[in-house]
Amino acid sequence: MRVLVTGGTGFLGAHLVRALSGAGHELRVFARTAPLGGDLRAPAEVLAACAGVDAVVHAGALSAAWGSARDFHAVNVTGTENVLAACRAQGVRRLVHISSPSVVFDGRDQHALTEQAPYAQRFLSVYSLTKKLAEERVRSSGVPFVILRPKALFGPGDRTLLPRLVELARARRLVQIGDGKNQVDLTYVENAVDAILAALASERALGRTYHVTNGEHVPLWETIRGILRALGLDPELRKVSLGAAWTLARALEWRARAFGGEPRFSRYTVAILARTQTYDIRAAREDLGYRPRVTVAQGLERTLAELQHA
Numbered sequence: 001m002r003v004l005v006t007g008g009t010g011f012l013g014a015h016l017v018r019a020l021s022g023a024g025h026e027l028r029v030f031a032r033t034a035p036l037g038g039d040l041r042a043p044a045e046v047l048a049a050c051a052g053v054d055a056v057v058h059a060g061a062l063s064a065a066w067g068s069a070r071d072f073h074a075v076n077v078t079g080t081e082n083v084l085a086a087c088r089a090q091g092v093r094r095l096v097h098i099s100s101p102s103v104v105f106d107g108r109d110q111h112a113l114t115e116q117a118p119y120a121q122r123f124l125s126v127y128s129l130t131k132k133l134a135e136e137r138v139r140s141s142g143v144p145f146v147i148l149r150p151k152a153l154f155g156p157g158d159r160t161l162l163p164r165l166v167e168l169a170r171a172r173r174l175v176q177i178g179d180g181k182n183q184v185d186l187t188y189v190e191n192a193v194d195a196i197l198a199a200l201a202s203e204r205a206l207g208r209t210y211h212v213t214n215g216e217h218v219p220l221w222e223t224i225r226g227i228l229r230a231l232g233l234d235p236e237l238r239k240v241s242l243g244a245a246w247t248l249a250r251a252l253e254w255r256a257r258a259f260g261g262e263p264r265f266s267r268y269t270v271a272i273l274a275r276t277q278t279y280d281i282r283a284a285r286e287d288l289g290y291r292p293r294v295t296v297a298q299g300l301e302r303t304l305a306e307l308q309h310a
Helices: 011-022 043-049 069-090 126-139 161-170 189-201 220-230 242-259 267-274 282-288 296-307
Strands: 002-006 026-031 055-058 094-098 110-113 145-150 175-177 183-185 208-212 217-219 238-240 277-279
Touching: 002 011, 011 026, 011 189, 026 043, 043 069, 055 069, 055 189, 069 094, 069 126, 094 126, 094 189, 126 145, 145 189, 161 220, 161 296, 175 267, 189 208, 189 282, 189 296, 208 282, 217 220, 220 296, 242 267
Parallel strands: 002 026, 002 055, 055 094, 094 145, 110 277, 145 208, 175 238, 183 277
Antiparallel strands: 183 217
């Protein structure tokens, strides 16, 4: 196939590009730092990038816990609209849209959610809201699509999830938020790539949405402490109640909006670290034949090998 990957120089995108190339597909990478440099906010550039391709994997997005609402909307919503318009104009046969399960996360504990769970009624981050709006644009576009929602990607090359926690621990600024009993789902990056490859090929998947995780509900803070021990860092963390952290985060957000800058942490960060968030992946198993090849333990071992030399 001739495949365009938006965001192909990012964490997930780079792993995907290597896998697609290794499988013999003809690749085109669209990203601001790629040889085919481009901006999702520029319709003409997106249109040119989609010329002559069979499929598009839309992994490009602005992903952050804090930022300008205008920037999030411009990249995640308008950028997706530009991709959809280009797919229609160029006759692209399939779009695999990379979304996020945060579109259904409302800040409360959520256990084994299926894809039938409704969108959140309130959003703790502009990122989550714009990913929800982007999904709605995809569904109403008329472009043949598959939506994938990988949760908490990690692996070699990650510069956000585990490295940020380790950086905080090294600075002795990492605290346990909540009672420490919450479970989460993680997704090793190569498993997510497998799901994307399957979504490019499956006819049964067209028009559907899939949660993608490792299929293991892991205790978050026990896992974090195991990572710290493996790196020779102190696993004993100061504990802060969810209520206290939430109140402080609200105040920090208010100050950031009033005076500029970024809060040290947000309510979204607090909820991510304190709440249970697990997802049912039976649909991906049945329709995509998705089987996570790399366990969380194996993935962490590979990731730690990189972090130990950072």
